[in-house]
Amino acid sequence: MRERKINRRNFLGTASAAGTASLLAGSGRAFGGAVPEGEKLAIDGGAPVRETPLGSGMYGPQFYDEVEQRELLDVLASKRPFRHSAGDSKVLLFEKEYAEHLGANHALGLTSGTTALMTAMAALEVGPGDEVILPAWTWYSDYDAVIHAGALPVFTEIDESFNMDPEDIEHRITPRTKVIAPSHLQGCPADIEPIIEIARKHNLRVLEDCAQCVGGRYQDQYLSTLGDIGIFSFQESKTITAGEGGALVTNDPEVFERAVRFHDVGILRVHSVALEGGTLETFPSTNFRMSEFTGAVLRGQLQKLEAIVGANRAHARAVREGIADLPGIRLRKQSDPDGDVGEMVFLILDTREQARQFMRALNAEGISARPPGGSAVLPAVPHIENKVTLHPDWPSFNSPQGRAIQYGRESCPRTIDILQRAVGVRMNPSYTEQDVQDIIRAIRKVYVTI
Ligand SMILES: Cc1ncc(COP(=O)(O)O)c(C=O)c1O
Numbered sequence: 001m002r003e004r005k006i007n008r009r010n011f012l013g014t015a016s017a018a019g020t021a022s023l024l025a026g027s028g029r030a031f032g033g034a035v036p037e038g039e040k041l042a043i044d045g046g047a048p049v050r051e052t053p054l055g056s057g058m059y060g061p062q063f064y065d066e067v068e069q070r071e072l073l074d075v076l077a078s079k080r081p082f083r084h085s086a087g088d089s090k091v092l093l094f095e096k097e098y099a100e101h102l103g104a105n106h107a108l109g110l111t112s113g114t115t116a117l118m119t120a121m122a123a124l125e126v127g128p129g130d131e132v133i134l135p136a137w138t139w140y141s142d143y144d145a146v147i148h149a150g151a152l153p154v155f156t157e158i159d160e161s162f163n164m165d166p167e168d169i170e171h172r173i174t175p176r177t178k179v180i181a182p183s184h185l186q187g188c189p190a191d192i193e194p195i196i197e198i199a200r201k202h203n204l205r206v207l208e209d210c211a212q213c214v215g216g217r218y219q220d221q222y223l224s225t226l227g228d229i230g231i232f233s234f235q236e237s238k239t240i241t242a243g244e245g246g247a248l249v250t251n252d253p254e255v256f257e258r259a260v261r262f263h264d265v266g267i268l269r270v271h272s273v274a275l276e277g278g279t280l281e282t283f284p285s286t287n288f289r290m291s292e293f294t295g296a297v298l299r300g301q302l303q304k305l306e307a308i309v310g311a312n313r314a315h316a317r318a319v320r321e322g323i324a325d326l327p328g329i330r331l332r333k334q335s336d337p338d339g340d341v342g343e344m345v346f347l348i349l350d351t352r353e354q355a356r357q358f359m360r361a362l363n364a365e366g367i368s369a370r371p372p373g374g375s376a377v378l379p380a381v382p383h384i385e386n387k388v389t390l391h392p393d394w395p396s397f398n399s400p401q402g403r404a405i406q407y408g409r410e411s412c413p414r415t416i417d418i419l420q421r422a423v424g425v426r427m428n429p430s431y432t433e434q435d436v437q438d439i440i441r442a443i444r445k446v447y448v449t450i
Contacts, residue, residue: 071299083290133154133169241297262286362446371422
């Protein structure tokens with residue numbers, strides 16, 4: 001445990017705090033953090049750091065402009081909204097541009113992140129009798145995709161990155177394990193290298209869920225290209241968006257062929273060119289094809305991706321640096337700070353009560369603070385804990401392993417503990433230097449009272 005029994009009064013009285021304040025004041029950097037002694041918190045009736053609370057709009061739509069308009073108008077003018085009747089298909093162009101951007105061999109446009117996960121399961125040949133390892137804290141679709149494949153979800157705890165803990169994987173591997181499926185959550189890459197090492201050692205496939213980390217990198221490589229297959233979501237709350245949409249990325253031609261066939265009634269159509277006609281037999285499948293309207297907007301959004309991520313990353317870095325000297329400060333663990341997309345800056349406090357107090361006080365200062373979000377503690381979700389399925393004979397829980405497995409809160413105590421002690425502030429590409437300084441100032445003001 002960290003030692004942080006210092007409160008605001010004795011922090012402000014220490015030589016190091018005085019030194020920090022004067023150091024920062026004299027650094028020449030616009031810094032809003034040095035808190036004058038005796039400043040009353042807004043929650044106690046003092047003046048808030050911000051009179052107007054900091055806004056928090058969605059990222060991608062802020063950047064909609066004539067680029068997306070032109071792309072969409074092209075589709076309307078062509079009167080060909082279906083990718084396979086369009087001439088210069090926007091979806092096909094987006095797939096090529098996205099693969100190129102990521103440095104991947106293949107990208108496939110899909111209707112959502114959820115259908116991308118289902119397609120990934122089919123592409124990796126996950127089925128009844130197989131087990132898939134996923135983190136206890138992630139989005140419902142990760143679990144649903146495993147269940148829809150008829151396989152058994154096995155959860156790991158998270159670590160202080162809020163992502164799959166690589167230390168908690170190996171003892172969960174059985175002869176039936178087929179895939180390890182880490183998610184890169186709320187903008188922070190999972191520690192993917194040790195996860196891939198474990199997978200290789202046990203001859204398993206790695207599925208990276210990059211839905212919440214579009215544009216994220218790990219050791220200078222784009223997420224989704226490190227494992228065997230990666231998926232993305234372009235739903236409204238993601239980094240770039242067409243309202244809905246998804247993609248699947250892989251370097252493996254056979255995995256890609258299975259994905260293409262599964263997402264489009266078993267056939268290859270235009271992808272037959274990249275796959276040189278393909279080598280596999282067709283099989284029962286779906287229609288998860290992306291529309292030309294979605295492809296058009298995503299082509300435009302892709303041009304804005306690095307600007308969005310670059311701004312958020314710079315803001316998050318400034319906030320982290322601006323609070324790094326606070327005594328005993330504990331920030332969310334980052335596997336690769338340069339690859340983090342900077343969506344959030346999280347502090348981890350000692351207790352749940354401190355986290356709640358911190359959130360209330362920070363919100364009163366006009367800075368929106370919240371617990372980790374966008375995911376659920378899946379083993380504690382009632383229908384998951386109760387192993388509810390679509391049909392009583394569903395294979396997932398009808399095997400001896402499926403019958404034996406137990407979910408519920410008791411199965412992931414560390415995950416629950418970490419999440420309830422975490423408090424985050426969301427970054428936004430629209431923030432000004434002043435906004436960033438206000439965040440730093442508010443965190444410093446509140447932190448030393450907790
Ligand atoms: C981690 C994660 N995976 C998958 C999805 C599913 O994406 P979609 O909403 O596009 O189906 C989401 C959506 O929020 C997500 O957060």
